[in-house]
Amino acid sequence: MKRHWRLLARYFAQYAKVRLAYKADFIIAFFSSMAATVLGFGFVLVLFTKIPRLQDWSFDEVMFLYGFSLIPLGFFNVVSWNLYDFSELYIIEGRFDRVLLRPVSTLYQVVFEKFRLESLQEVVTGILVVGYCVRRMHLELGAMDFLWFAVTVICGAGIYLAVFLILTAVSFWFEDRVGIVPPVFNMLNFGRYPLTIYNVFIQFLLSWIIPFGFATFYPTTHFLGRTAFTLYFHLVPVVAAGFTLLAVVVWNRGVANYSSTGT
Amino acid sequence: MPPIIEVQDLTKEFRTFRRREGVLGALQNLFVREYLTVHAVDHVSFSIEPGEMVGYIGANGAGKSTTIKVLTGILSPTGGKVISNGFVPYRQRRHYTKHIGVVFGQRTQLWWDIAVIESFKLLKEIYEIPERDYRRRLDVFSELLNLKEYLHTPVRKLSLGERMRCDLAASLLHNPPLLFLDEPTIGLDVVAKERIREFLKEINRTEGTTVLLTTHDLSDIEELSKRILIIDKGRILFDGDLEQMKNRLAQYNQVKFFLKDRSQVPRLAQIETDGIVCQRVDDLTYLIRFDRAKHSSAGVIRQIVNTLEVRDLLVEEEPIEEIVKRIYLKGEVA
Known part of the structure; x- marks a missing residue:
């Protein structure tokens, strides 16, 4: 375990060094990431100039939710970079053979070999927005709340990662590119607004099929004092653990399939 | 001493399907697939003693790479038994890989964008190589392979020959008793080939490393190994001494x-x-x-x-x- 943390630190330092060596490239990436974040908030702002409330959700609450969602999403974005062109780089180009030749878990190697550094910006922005909303709404947060905050952020990032790992693992079976990632990515953005504004079908989908609701919406209901969702809130760690486990199982099955077919 | 590699009746089948042409064919492919079974490796048996250097040759598609992939744990076989250095490669892959070195001539094992020495440092962490051993081996390899000048160059800027030497050093940093080389001299000039052969001989002599290499360049085999394995269409055609083969088969x-x-x-x-x-x-x-x-x-x-x-x-x-x-x-x- 200790070795894996040390290795992670090395991988990260190494990668950061390479990334920062190309300054212009990094600066452009940083600003486009920043622009995307600002645009997201811009949308919420514009929305609330037209309507006073979104159902019974106030501007501050929606901002809190949107800001909170940036934190797990930011962490997820930092480590998910390799998943986007996994089938191309690792399966078709054959880099996965190299991964299999090393005495470290394959999942660990794939996730931690490349980092989207600029997405750390999202984490910082998210924390700032959440802090600002907490002050505006005069929310009273105790020590336990901070602990829950950290736990739910980790769970949220875990849920995002688990869902996309499962989708990525599909390429162990089908070498042809499968176009399911973009629609799921859009779904991810649905989860960054109050779930109650959607119809029952989408609520169900975002809770139990692709549980993005547990990554963002249900955690924030606790901090906003909306007790109607307390049960869901307490299920956050359970759902995160369950989906992570599922992702690991699917991934390992995929690796086994790769080993038997060599595709 | 018992053999370090024992392969018995190793069989590997691949199921591929015939792709139809055209748009209609592509649609048909989605639903109805005609499968073909290819016997990439067909009941192959051999064993290798510790310290041997064995040349494994065969035409393209003969089954060389598949055998190497099974022996290194990348592929699991359809049938047969493989025991290598006391492990079943495809079952105990993560433990097993600590005890082998692998070089693929066609692609590098190093990180493309970072300096060679940084790749080595990452490997030191990955294989948990003690600092002293790491230093010593790095010194020895730098000397033997003449790596010093480009240890600080990113891998992507190296020539093929330079890269190959770095790959070799990387594969041996953790001092594995077994080294697999898949076409290590492909595309190299005569001088670069010579240097790599000398290095392999030296490592085999001083460390007793067992080496299995595939190649298309038969002079590799003549220089390095006494023993030759010839595979064709998944079957071993010849297994024995190189001199013996010449005497027997030269017409x-x-x-x-x-x-x-x-x-x-x-x-x-x-x-x-x-x-x-x-x-x-x-x-x-x-x-x-x-x-x-x-x-x-x-x-x-x-x-x-x-x-x-x-x-x-x-x-x-x-x-x-x-x-x-x-x-x-x-x-x-x-």
Whole structure:
């Protein structure tokens, strides 16, 4: 375990060094990431100039939710970079053979070999927005709340990662590119607004099929004092653990399939 | 000592499907697939003793790479048994990989964008190499492979030969008792090849590293290994000593001779009897290939010097390439 943390630190330092060596490239990436974040908030702002409330959700609450969602999403974005062109780089180009030749878990190697550094910006922005909303709404947060905050952020990032790992693992079976990632990515953005504004079908989908609701919406209901969702809130760690486990199982099955077919 | 690698009845089948052409075909492919089973490796058995250097050869698609992939734990076999250095590679892959070094000539194992030395440092963490061992081996390899000048260059800026040397060093940093090389000299110039061969010999001698290498360059085998394994269409055609193979399978010897001057040329016809044919190499150089079963070298030489005035004369065995080519074409060892 200790070795894996040390290795992670090395991988990260190494990668950061390479990334920062190309300054212009990094600066452009940083600003486009920043622009995307600002645009997201811009949308919420514009929305609330037209309507006073979104159902019974106030501007501050929606901002809190949107800001909170940036934190797990930011962490997820930092480590998910390799998943986007996994089938191309690792399966078709054959880099996965190299991964299999090393005495470290394959999942660990794939996730931690490349980092989207600029997405750390999202984490910082998210924390700032959440802090600002907490002050505006005069929310009273105790020590336990901070602990829950950290736990739910980790769970949220875990849920995002688990869902996309499962989708990525599909390429162990089908070498042809499968176009399911973009629609799921859009779904991810649905989860960054109050779930109650959607119809029952989408609520169900975002809770139990692709549980993005547990990554963002249900955690924030606790901090906003909306007790109607307390049960869901307490299920956050359970759902995160369950989906992570599922992702690991699917991934390992995929690796086994790769080993038997060599595709 | 028991063998370090034991392969018994190793079989690997791949199921591929026939892709139909065109848009309609692509649609059909989605629903109805005609599967074909390919026997990439078909009941292969061999064993390798510790410290051996074995050359594994075969035409493209013969099953070499598949065998190497099974032996390194990348692929699991369809049937048969493999025990390598006490492990079943595809079952205990993560433990097993600590005890082997692998080099693929076609692609690097190093990180493309970072300096060679940084890749080495990452490998040091990955394989948990103690600082002292790491330093010592890095020094030895830098010396033997002449790596010092480009340790700080990113891998993508290295030439193929430089990269190959770095890959070799990387594969041996954790001092594995077993080294697998898949076409380590592909695309390299003569000097680079020579350096890599010398290095492999040195490592084999000093560390006792067992080496299994595949190659298309038979001079690799002649320089490095006593033993040769020939695979074709998934089956082992020959397993044994290289010299023994030459003695057994060489059908021809050849005599190359250099005529004194052009006046000798018309007399060449006189020696062309009983299956002996003169081939022209250039103006004054000619070659006679003869069946070893029918003629002796001494007899042929006598005939040449008795008939012609020659300046010089060389007797050569049939080149190993020729023998192997014949085996590939026939698909069996005659």
